[in-house]
Each structure stands twice: as C-alpha cells, then as structure tokens.
Amino acid sequence: MSPANTREDVLEAAANLRWEVGPNLHDSLMEALYTDAARISDRVLGRDDARPAFDLDRTIDRLVTSRWLGFPIMMLLMAVVLWVTITGANVPSSLLSSLFLETLHPALKQAAAAAGLAWWLDGLLIDGMFLAMAWVVSVMLPPMAIFFPLFTLLEDFGYLPRVAFNLDRWFKKAGAHGKQALTMAMGYGCNAAGVVATRVIDSPRERLIATLTNNFSLCNGRWPTQILIATIFIGSLAPPALAGLVSAGAVMAVVLLGVACTFLVSWGLSRTLLKGEASAFSLELPPYRPPRILQTIYTSLIDRTLIVLWRAVMFSVPAGAAIWLVSNIHLGGASLAEHLIQGMNPFGLLIGLNGVILLAYIIAIPANEIVIPTVLMLTVVSAGLSGVGEGAGVMFEFDSASATLGVLEADGWTLLTGINLMLFSLLHNPCSTTLYTIWKETGSARWTAASALLPIAMGFLVCFCVAQAFRWLGG
Amino acid sequence: MRQPTPSPSACEVCPAHHPANLKRLGVNMDRYDFVVALAGNPNTGKSTLFNSLTGLRQHTGNWPGKTVTRAEGGFAYQGSHYKLVDLPGAYSLLSTSTDEEIARDFILFGQPDVTVIVVDATRLERNLNLVCQVLEITGRAVVCLNLMDEAERHRLTVDERSLARELGVPVAPAAARQGRGIPLLIDMIHQVATGELVCKPHRIQSEPPALKRAVSLLVDKLRAAFPGLPNARWVALRLLEGDARIEEAVRSGELAELARAPEAAGTAAPAEGAG
Numbered sequence A: 001m002s003p004a005n006t007r008e009d010v011l012e013a014a015a016n017l018r019w020e021v022g023p024n025l026h027d028s029l030m031e032a033l034y035t036d037a038a039r040i041s042d043r044v045l046g047r048d049d050a051r052p053a054f055d056l057d058r059t060i061d062r063l064v065t066s067r068w069l070g071f072p073i074m075m076l077l078m079a080v081v082l083w084v085t086i087t088g089a090n091v092p093s094s095l096l097s098s099l100f101l102e103t104l105h106p107a108l109k110q111a112a113a114a115a116g117l118a119w120w121l122d123g124l125l126i127d128g129m130f131l132a133m134a135w136v137v138s139v140m141l142p143p144m145a146i147f148f149p150l151f152t153l154l155e156d157f158g159y160l161p162r163v164a165f166n167l168d169r170w171f172k173k174a175g176a177h178g179k180q181a182l183t184m185a186m187g188y189g190c191n192a193a194g195v196v197a198t199r200v201i202d203s204p205r206e207r208l209i210a211t212l213t214n215n216f217s218l219c220n221g222r223w224p225t226q227i228l229i230a231t232i233f234i235g236s237l238a239p240p241a242l243a244g245l246v247s248a249g250a251v252m253a254v255v256l257l258g259v260a261c262t263f264l265v266s267w268g269l270s271r272t273l274l275k276g277e278a279s280a281f282s283l284e285l286p287p288y289r290p291p292r293i294l295q296t297i298y299t300s301l302i303d304r305t306l307i308v309l310w311r312a313v314m315f316s317v318p319a320g321a322a323i324w325l326v327s328n329i330h331l332g333g334a335s336l337a338e339h340l341i342q343g344m345n346p347f348g349l350l351i352g353l354n355g356v357i358l359l360a361y362i363i364a365i366p367a368n369e370i371v372i373p374t375v376l377m378l379t380v381v382s383a384g385l386s387g388v389g390e391g392a393g394v395m396f397e398f399d400s401a402s403a404t405l406g407v408l409e410a411d412g413w414t415l416l417t418g419i420n421l422m423l424f425s426l427l428h429n430p431c432s433t434t435l436y437t438i439w440k441e442t443g444s445a446r447w448t449a450a451s452a453l454l455p456i457a458m459g460f461l462v463c464f465c466v467a468q469a470f471r472w473l474g475g
Numbered sequence B: 001m002r003q004p005t006p007s008p009s010a011c012e013v014c015p016a017h018h019p020a021n022l023k024r025l026g027v028n029m030d031r032y033d034f035v036v037a038l039a040g041n042p043n044t045g046k047s048t049l050f051n052s053l054t055g056l057r058q059h060t061g062n063w064p065g066k067t068v069t070r071a072e073g074g075f076a077y078q079g080s081h082y083k084l085v086d087l088p089g090a091y092s093l094l095s096t097s098t099d100e101e102i103a104r105d106f107i108l109f110g111q112p113d114v115t116v117i118v119v120d121a122t123r124l125e126r127n128l129n130l131v132c133q134v135l136e137i138t139g140r141a142v143v144c145l146n147l148m149d150e151a152e153r154h155r156l157t158v159d160e161r162s163l164a165r166e167l168g169v170p171v172a173p174a175a176a177r178q179g180r181g182i183p184l185l186i187d188m189i190h191q192v193a194t195g196e197l198v199c200k201p202h203r204i205q206s207e208p209p210a211l212k213r214a215v216s217l218l219v220d221k222l223r224a225a226f227p228g229l230p231n232a233r234w235v236a237l238r239l240l241e242g243d244a245r246i247e248e249a250v251r252s253g254e255l256a257e258l259a260r261a262p263e264a265a266g267t268a269a270p271a272e273g274a275g
Helices: A003-021 A025-044 A056-064 A070-115 A119-157 A160-173 A180-187 A191-200 A204-216 A223-237 A240-271 A293-328 A336-350 A355-363 A368-383 A401-410 A415-426 A432-442 A445-472 B015-021 B046-054 B098-109 B121-137 B148-153 B160-167 B182-194 B209-225 B232-241 B244-252 B254-259
Strands: A045-047 B023-026 B034-040 B071-077 B080-086 B114-120 B141-146 B156-158 B171-173
Touching: A003 B209, A003 B232, A003 B244, A025 A045, A025 B121, A025 B160, A025 B209, A025 B232, A056 A070, A056 A160, A070 A119, A070 A160, A070 A223, A070 A240, A119 A223, A119 A293, A119 A368, A160 A180, A160 A240, A180 A191, A180 A204, A180 A240, A191 A204, A191 A432, A204 A240, A204 A432, A204 A445, A223 A240, A223 A368, A223 A401, A223 A415, A240 A415, A240 A445, A293 A336, A293 A355, A293 A368, A336 A355, A336 A368, A355 A368, A355 A415, A368 A401, A368 A415, A415 A445, A432 A445, B023 B046, B034 B046, B034 B098, B034 B121, B034 B182, B046 B071, B046 B080, B046 B114, B046 B182, B071 B182, B080 B182, B098 B121, B098 B244, B098 B254, B114 B121, B114 B182, B121 B141, B121 B148, B121 B156, B121 B232, B141 B160, B141 B182, B148 B156, B160 B171, B171 B182, B209 B232, B232 B244, B244 B254
Parallel strands: B034 B080, B034 B114, B114 B141, B141 B171
Antiparallel strands: A045 B156, B023 B071, B071 B080
C-alpha cells in the first residue's frame, strides 16, 4: 500500500469508529478531563479554612460592578484621570515650549544666519520642520506622560475586565460582543492597537463591528486636542478655580458621546449590514493585583509614551515642511494655503468649523497629533495677523491659553468653533496608521473605506446640526 | 560551543547558583538551540514570565486575552540559546476559537523542544484541564505554578512535589511578578530541553471503555501510517471528534513530519552546552 493509501485508511477507520463511540465523544472526553483535573487538584491542594471574615476582592467587586454604583464609579475614575492629566500637564508643557521656542529656536536661527543659509532653506528646516517637532513634543509629551501611566495602573490593577462586565449588557443589546469593551478601552490608547486587539473576538461579524467602531474611542493623538480646546474655550468660561474641573467635564462629555456613538453604530450595523445574534462568552474577572507602581510608570513611559511620541515626531517633520511650503508658495498674490483655506471656508463655516480646520485635518491625515499645531499656524496665515509668531508658515507657541484664544478669536473663532472642533476631532476618519491596520486585519478595501467614511459623514452631520442649533439659539 | 571548565566550586555545582548564568537576549535570536513555548490559561502571567526571561517588555495587563499574537524572544542559559514563544492564552485545546487554535497548532506542529505550561495556583483545578490536554500532545513539558504569592494571600497551599508526581513532569512554583522561582524554572527547562530529564506525562484515565477501545484501534492504524508518531493517542482522539485541521494533516502527510521529531526517540536533542 502506498503511504497516501495508508493515510486514507486511517481516516476511514476514524470515520467508522466514530459511529461506535457515539455522538457524545466531546462530552465524555471533557468529563474525563474534568475528573482527572479534579482528582489531581484535590490531592495536591491544601486550604486553610480559617477564611477571613472580610474578603477585599469580593467587596471591591461588589462595589465596582454593582447595578447602581458601577457606572458612576467608572465615570468618576475616568474624570479623575482626565482632571489629573489636564491640571498636571500645564506646567511642564509651558516649560518645554519656552525651552524649545524661546531658547533653542532663536539660537538655531542665529546659527543659520551665521552660516549664511539661504532664506528658504532656513525657513524650511528651522521654521517648518524644527518648530513642528518642537510643538508636537511640548504639546503631547506632558499629557501622555501623565495619562498613560494612570491608565496602565488601572489596567494592571485589574479594573478593565470589570468595565467589560458593566458594559456587557449594553453591548449585547446593541448586538455586539461584550469583549468589545476591552478593545474600546485599548482604543483610548491607540486606535491601531485597539483594532489589533479585536482579535480576541471570535465571531467575524462582531469583530468587524468592533473594528469599525474603535475610532469612537479618543486616541492619544486626539487627547491633546480635546484637552487644549476644552481648556481655552470652555474652561475659560468658568471661574479660574473651577476651570480645570469644567474642562475635564467637557472632555468627559466628548468621551461619553464617543461611547454613545459606539453603541449606536454597533446597534445600527448589527441590524443592517452585519445582522446576527450576539454570541455568548465567558470572561474571567481576574483577581485584583496591587499595581507595581514604579515598574508600571517606567514601562508605560518607555513603551507607550516614547514610542507614540516618536511616531508623532516622525510625522510632524514632513508635515512641518508641508505647512511651511503651502504658506510660502505664492500663486497670483496669495499663498497656496490662503487659496485652499478660502476654497474650503464656505463649507467649513456651514458646519460650524472653518477652512483652516478642514485643511489642517487634510494635512494631519498621517497623524492626529499635529492637528492643533497645524490649525494655529494656518490661522496666523489666514487672519493675516502681524506681530504674532515669526511670519508665514512659522509655528509658534503662546505663553498662555488666553493668548491662544486671542489669536483664534481674531480669525473669527467662536465658542461654536471650539465645540465643533472637539466634536469633529471625535468624529472623523481614523489616521492613516489605523486605516492601514484595518485593511491588514480585515483584508477588505470596502470595509476599510467604510471605516473612514462612516465617522466623517457622522462628523459633518453632527457639526452641521450643532451649528444650526447654536445659531438658532442666537449664539 | 563547549566552554573551558575550570574545576567548579561547590557553589557553581549547586542548582541554586544558576541565576547568574541567565543571559537575556531580547529579540536577538540569530541562532538558537532550543525552542520553548509558553502556554497556559488566559491571565496567568505568561507575558510577565516572557518578559522576565527575555528582558523584553511585551505589554502586560491584568485582563484575559491580552496577548493576541505570538511574541518571540530569546535567552541563553549555560551556553545554550533558547527561543521563547509566548502563545495566546487558552482554556482548552479542543475548541475552535482563533487564539486557541494558534496555541494548539504551535504546540503540535511547531514542535517546541519544551512547552512551559503556566498555571494559576489559585485556580488549579480549571488550569489542570489545559495541562492534561497539553500533556496528551507533548511530554516535553514543564509546569510553572505561577501566582504563588496570590495563593498565599488566599491561604492556599499547593504540594508541588505531589503535583509533579501526578503529572509526570517537573513543576516549578513561581511568582513571576516578583521574580520569584525563575531560576528553578529555567533550570527545569534546561534539563528537559537537553534530555537530562525525561518526563512520563500523565494520560487521561477516566475515559469510558468504548472510547478507550476505539482509541487503541486507531492508534494502531496511526502507528502503521506514521511510524514513531509521538502523540498518536491525541491525534486519534482528534480524528474521532472529526477535527478538520488534523484530518487535513493526516491526508497531506504533514503528520509524518511530527513522526520524525526527536521526541520520538524518547530522549535525543543535542547535548550541546549541557553541563
């Protein structure tokens, strides 16, 4: 007999024997496994039966997963993390920007002048690339260095599965998988990571829902935008003592809106394009483990903060060059940037944004992190402000939030623009890295396109409605 | 590869001495002598263990299902280079979810020289389900009884010697988060990899008689088709259940590759660098 025949012989024997064994093979095998496992564990396990009257793990679980306290505790923890991030990031941010922009930038300019660099080379390298990088570092590093370790501490402690437990009922109602809570939480760090994490979901239908909605979790590239805009437009409405709390509240509201969008879109998808029942699963609530604080801070600084920052810097350098170029290449009396901004302004204003913001989002497709620096730089070009910053296409830093507000207001920004920018930052296409990840994970250009177009359509719609309501109310 | 060995002092001979011999290689795995797989239930500390062995910093988190891809890293111990593969957590190797399939396929077809089964000491009974399944596939295994610190906190004691006797493979108690028990574990991995220690893995005993008969018939057929197949019993069980992946491996002859594995000979593996 040939080897292939013997092999078929084996399969045939298996098929015949299967009848003999009967249909309960899986069950009886599982039973045998459980019996053996129980027998062995009985033999080797000793238990001190004098159990303490107070079980800390159970008590915490009863609180954080309780019907009434579960959600408030979740929101409170999130708000505290945001508040600590917002208030804590101010001081180091201004220190960094004064180092980069008031010390290093003039020094570089002088060195370039001494070396006799051509004006355009000097502008491209120092005013474009260097300043874009400096801006990204000083805006992003402090909030990330506070936010990531705090988030990782919660993760290390074992809180995330409790969040999944709390949200499970809602995901089930939306026709989605309960583990989507975990991928959503990962998305708060980075959407690309969140999309990869959807692999924990077995059903392709539910996994696709989780992938398409991951963008509704604000990622680290968008936290700084939210925090800055909330601080200068909404926090400034409150008395100084409460400004931090009010800003954190505003960011919290955007986060909750994102969660609401996740449920809404999941529900919509599972009723239309991705029909099906939510599948059951078991999720273990792991024991609470005392977080290893120093180790967590160290690893989250190295692994998340610096890696994410490095990515932002890599993207900011070419973007800085692009910004400087569009602001300094002139066509018929006006710079390229002015033409583009003017072209997009009517549509932008219609939906309560403006041409500057739309152009900034186009330039910032590679990385959301550079949206705010781009917005500010283009604003100066568009408003034709003089005496602010260094000239066309030069990124700059303001000493205080109120100075930033002043410049933005000079270009016609209102409270509505601020609110809509926060909304648009939540609801727009994912960055190119995330899109690439979605394409790799789903293997489908159609779903990738859907995941880009769906949020941006929602963003336009929501911003338009908010603008109409705001104007109608006489804002 | 053999290092000049000056007459060893008493300390160097003592098994407790070895930690100093561990060299973390991170992702530098240009050449390696042995492949070690890390398997276990979700959230038992596989990634923490992986990090402390390789010096890498794979993201760890206190939630089940965190590792969705296979992470690889390396370490060197007593002159041998080891490639360590961190598998996604699995409760069982019998179901069909993607991460469990990744783990199963690697343990079966990847033929690691040693499979370390990481076990949560506080949830021993449920974890032993997976241990028993892995031991059906491969006898070249070490059980890492992790989270001993939590077991102590919950006032549980585990008699690791009895456990090792029951399972027929070495058992290393550890608390990976604190770095406790790692040296002993490495030493056990080394001994199993080099063949110094030959395991007599536990086999599932409580099967009904009809199943036992069918399995032994099929095992004979398998042995005829694939002489030297190390885990014929397990393959037979999978075939009886109609596992499509395994049927395919039989049909294509992929299973014959396993038959050529060094494990078939019982000991084997290059003794390079041992001692």
